[in-house]
Amino acid sequence: MTVPVLNSYYFEDLKVGMRETxxxxxxxxxxxxxxxxxxDDNPLxxxxVYAAKTRFGQRIAHGLYTASLISAVLGTRLPGPGAVYMSQTLNFMGPVRIGDVVVxxxxxxxLVEKGRRCRLHCECSVDxxxxxxxxxxxxxPGRPKPAIG
Structure with a gap:
């Protein structure tokens, strides 16, 4: 995973339509x-041997493992360090197999001024x-106020 670029945006720097991948x-x-x-040691x-007998035919990654990749983007790229998760919805639409490249x-x-909240659409895809x-x-986080002195 090539994540740590560590962009760090303040709330005031964000614009609707900004994206990271x-x-x-x-x-x-x-x-x-x-x-x-x-x-979670589900044999799936x-x-x-177990996974071969399922509808997937082979082992698959945990759904929340895939979801955790979203956290990597939010914490290191957009918005970046200092961002604090408030909520996340997840709709699982397909399996992720070992060896898959997840985008x-x-x-x-x-963007909601009150509380400096940012709502983001999150999507993971394979092929x-x-x-x-x-x-x-x-x-x-908001931009720090300049020191008066």
Whole structure:
């Protein structure tokens, strides 16, 4: 994953229509690590034998692993460091398999002055097929006031 570029926007710098995209190849170690961290050891994610008997025919990544890639964009690119998650909707539309390249696209769709809130459309796709979409709301730091002195 080629995430840390670390853009950092203040609320006043944001404009509707701004967007950021990252690409992430899903590795076996990502899925195993996510299972260890989350405690979700569903064999659909960890057992080739079990997963082969499912409608997917092979192991798939956890849906929330894919969703966590959105967090990578929000925390490092748009809006960037200092952004605080307030809410996230998620609509899972397809599986993500080990070896897939996930394209994560985030776009500013609304700015709310009160509380410096930013609403973003979030979409993850594999081979031009949307596998996850939703909206995030984050609180964004304001530009610091100049010191008087």
């Amino acid at each position: 990252i690409l992430k190849t899903v590795m076996d170690s990502d899925v195993v690590g996510f299972a260890q961290i989350s405690g 994610h960890l057992s080739d 994560v696209d985030v776009e500013v769709i609304e 031009n097929q949307v596998v996850l979409e939703g909206e995030a709301t984050v609180m964004v």
